[in-house]
Amino acid sequence: MVEIGKPVMLPVSVSLQEGEGNTVVGKARKYSLKTDLLENLGGGDTAPTPFETFAFSVGACFVSTARRVATKAGVPINSISAKVEGEIDVRKTMGGDSANRVGFPVIKVFVNLDSPLDDFKKKAFIEKVASLCPVVDSVNEPTPVDFILDRKVIKK
Numbered sequence: 001m002v003e004i005g006k007p008v009m010l011p012v013s014v015s016l017q018e019g020e021g022n023t024v025v026g027k028a029r030k031y032s033l034k035t036d037l038l039e040n041l042g043g044g045d046t047a048p049t050p051f052e053t054f055a056f057s058v059g060a061c062f063v064s065t066a067r068r069v070a071t072k073a074g075v076p077i078n079s080i081s082a083k084v085e086g087e088i089d090v091r092k093t094m095g096g097d098s099a100n101r102v103g104f105p106v107i108k109v110f111v112n113l114d115s116p117l118d119d120f121k122k123k124a125f126i127e128k129v130a131s132l133c134p135v136v137d138s139v140n141e142p143t144p145v146d147f148i149l150d151r152k153v154i155k156k
Contacts, residue, residue, distance in 0.1 A: 023047060041090065051088055055107065059084040061135035062109055069129050077125075078114040085110070107139065 016026035022043040026033040037043025059082040070077040086107040091098040147154040
């Protein structure tokens with residue numbers, strides 16, 4: 001059980017390697033993961049793209065955080081679902097020219113709360129959950145990514 005007031009660090013570690021074609025295969029604890037690119041981007045379309053797994057992570061973290069917050073606070077919510085959407089301009093990544101950024105310019109999370117709460121309380125609940133969701137926080141606030149090669153940190 002988590003003790004309030006003391007830091008609780010949850011280590012996260014995944015290992016990845018190239019798979020067949022443009023796939024990437026990996027492990028998160030005992031679970032296998034796989035991504036691929038769409039056919040029009042040179043992949044085989046055999047698994048979700050890295051962009052889709054990223055969007056899934058945003059939505060999954062939001063939904064699971066929402067359920068935890070609702071349960072802990074006794075908020076009457078029958079079910080929680082979300083759909084995550086965004087668009088990425090892949091021209092630069094694919095070797096082309098673009099003034100647009102490589103990442104998502106915006107991510108939209110469409111939330112559905114089956115709850116007797118009025119719209120004002122639903123909005124407040126969603127804002128609270130968004131402020132407590134680690135993946136949403138990692139997207140909304142700059143999270144440094146360090147690349148380490150031969151034990152030397154390479155800053156992005």
